[in-house]
Amino acid sequence: MSAGGGSAATPLGSDLVDLRDKIASRAISSEAATRATLDRAEQLNPTLNAFHELHAERSLERARAIDARIARGELVGPLAGVPIAIKDNIVTSWGTTTCSSKILQGFKSPYDATIVARLESAGAILFGKTNMDEFAMGSSGETCAWGPVRNPWDTTRVPGGSSAGSAAAVAAGICHAALGSDTGGSIRQPAAFSALVGLKPTYGRVSRYGLVAFGSSLDQIGPLTRSVRDAALVHSVMAGHDHRDSTSAIEPTGDPVGACDARAADPASLKGLRVGIPSQYLTGNHPGVDALFARARAQLHGHGATLVEVELPLTEVGISTYYVIAPAEACSNLARYDGIRYGHRTAKPGDLFDLYARSRSEGFGTEVKRRIMLGTYVLSSGYYDAYYRRALQVRRLIKQEFDTAFAKCDVILGPTAPTPAFRIGSVQDPVTMYMNDVYTVNANIAGICAVSLYGGMVKDASGGGESGAGSGTASPDLPIGVQLQAPAFQEPRLLAIACAFESMIGRAPVAPISHLS
Numbered sequence: 001m002s003a004g005g006g007s008a009a010t011p012l013g014s015d016l017v018d019l020r021d022k023i024a025s026r027a028i029s030s031e032a033a034t035r036a037t038l039d040r041a042e043q044l045n046p047t048l049n050a051f052h053e054l055h056a057e058r059s060l061e062r063a064r065a066i067d068a069r070i071a072r073g074e075l076v077g078p079l080a081g082v083p084i085a086i087k088d089n090i091v092t093s094w095g096t097t098t099c100s101s102k103i104l105q106g107f108k109s110p111y112d113a114t115i116v117a118r119l120e121s122a123g124a125i126l127f128g129k130t131n132m133d134e135f136a137m138g139s140s141g142e143t144c145a146w147g148p149v150r151n152p153w154d155t156t157r158v159p160g161g162s163s164a165g166s167a168a169a170v171a172a173g174i175c176h177a178a179l180g181s182d183t184g185g186s187i188r189q190p191a192a193f194s195a196l197v198g199l200k201p202t203y204g205r206v207s208r209y210g211l212v213a214f215g216s217s218l219d220q221i222g223p224l225t226r227s228v229r230d231a232a233l234v235h236s237v238m239a240g241h242d243h244r245d246s247t248s249a250i251e252p253t254g255d256p257v258g259a260c261d262a263r264a265a266d267p268a269s270l271k272g273l274r275v276g277i278p279s280q281y282l283t284g285n286h287p288g289v290d291a292l293f294a295r296a297r298a299q300l301h302g303h304g305a306t307l308v309e310v311e312l313p314l315t316e317v318g319i320s321t322y323y324v325i326a327p328a329e330a331c332s333n334l335a336r337y338d339g340i341r342y343g344h345r346t347a348k349p350g351d352l353f354d355l356y357a358r359s360r361s362e363g364f365g366t367e368v369k370r371r372i373m374l375g376t377y378v379l380s381s382g383y384y385d386a387y388y389r390r391a392l393q394v395r396r397l398i399k400q401e402f403d404t405a406f407a408k409c410d411v412i413l414g415p416t417a418p419t420p421a422f423r424i425g426s427v428q429d430p431v432t433m434y435m436n437d438v439y440t441v442n443a444n445i446a447g448i449c450a451v452s453l454y455g456g457m458v459k460d461a462s463g464g465g466e467s468g469a470g471s472g473t474a475s476p477d478l479p480i481g482v483q484l485q486a487p488a489f490q491e492p493r494l495l496a497i498a499c500a501f502e503s504m505i506g507r508a509p510v511a512p513i514s515h516l517s
């Protein structure tokens with residue numbers, strides 16, 4: 001670990017692979033690791049609001065069972081005994097799944113998501129459900145029905161969203177890995193705001209069975225971790241075909257873990273790599289973001305990579321395309337919350353129409369209602385051709401644009417988000433909020449894979465997402481994310497390059513969380 005990476009001193013080890021190995025060699029028990037995780041979560045949650053639920057009893061019981069199997073010398077899975085948090089839009093047959101929405105308050109799923117079953121059979125201890133933007137709609141962790149999530153780097157700021165609680169939990173050192181979902185950036189942008197690694201896999205690479213649907217043609221589940229090898233390990237357990245998800249891909253997964261071997265982690269492996277730099281990514285960012293993006297380019301060049309100019313002229317159009325397609329799919333997916341089959345039902349039902357209208361009005365928050373209205377509008381007769389069909393046509397062009405770019409380069413490099421984490425409450429205008437996703441949505445639109453990596457620290461005194469906003473108080477340094485995008489189904493290659501990049505930049509320091517305890 002680079003200077004400042006102090007977590008190696010904690011009983012939980014420096015990262016997930018380290019902890020897994022300690023548990024396997026019985027240097028620490030899974031029970032002790034799980035208990036420490038739960039204690040820390042309880043201690044920090046009043047400040048961070050990262051968790052909805054902690055499942056202490058069930059987790060400790062499972063941890064003891066893993067310890068017993070290890071003691072007997074039995075073969076255990078690649079995540080044996082390691083605590084992992086999951087976003088609250090992934091269903092579990094225990095606890096509740098709320099999507100941070102009042103409409104699903106108290107909802108108990110009768111079944112487990114495929115990835116939940118896969119992680120548990122690999123030995124992971126799924127100890128808690130993390131807070132998020134309501135139905136994963138948001139870029140800040142502020143649209144949660146039960147209050148905003150706070151960034152451990154600076155608790156006056158957002159941790160990014162929508163996988164806000166997952167990012168805050170890992171950044172605060174509660175656990176080494178947490179799952180997020182990414183429809184337009186919700187794994188990568190919070191990873192960037194929190195100095196983490198966030199992987200959005202190729203569409204179809206990871207089963208969506210049991211992920212509460214937002215934009216079904218865009219959604220993917222992926223890990224938020226402290227290191228690339230941890231992301232590769234968690235991803236490798238989740239990836240692969242699932243007959244329960246009709247959009248699940250049958251392409252072989254390759255070996256994402258093997259791809260992150262010592263050779264990959266040596267920055268010398270960057271020699272000869274063709275790194276695409278879109279001119280559209282070079283301007284309009286926070287000066288700190290521009291400076292660290294420039295530093296990354298210079299370092300890559302210094303290690304023998306070839307920087308290739310590529311053009312992605314539809315970068316900004318991606319936002320309008322995404323904000324037609326995602327709400328269109330969302331309004332259809334959210335029609336099932338009618339007050340009858342799921343979650344909240346109004347106390348004043350009246351006739352059937354009133355029951356639907358009141359249950360939905362009471363259950364959904366402002367941003368979700370905005371998306372439902374938007375989606376209904378763009379799908380309505382008379383507007384369908386002008387908006388929805390148009391967006392699908394642009395979607396194809398965006399995909400073609402990436403194909404053309406990838407003919408000239410192996411990966412595309414850019415900032416993950418145009419700014420560092422902004423202050424809670426500072427972005428009130430929805431369109432300004434949507435612009436956070438300018439560098440992330442197109443990977444979902446094109447269905448390719450992408451990863452956000454730690455890019456360095458910046459100063460940001462104002463902290464406003466909108467000009468003039470922010471409290472003006474002194475602020476600690478904040479992390480910046482750098483994104484690598486690769487063609488569909490190239491996760492192993494992407495992760496190998498990410499390993500080299502991580503060694504080149506140095507791993508992120510650990511958030512200074514003593515002020516939280």
Ligand code: GLN
Nearest residue numbers: 136137138183184185186
């Ligand atoms: N911020 C984007 C939105 O609000 C992306 C969300 C996501 O990836 N789930 O829709």
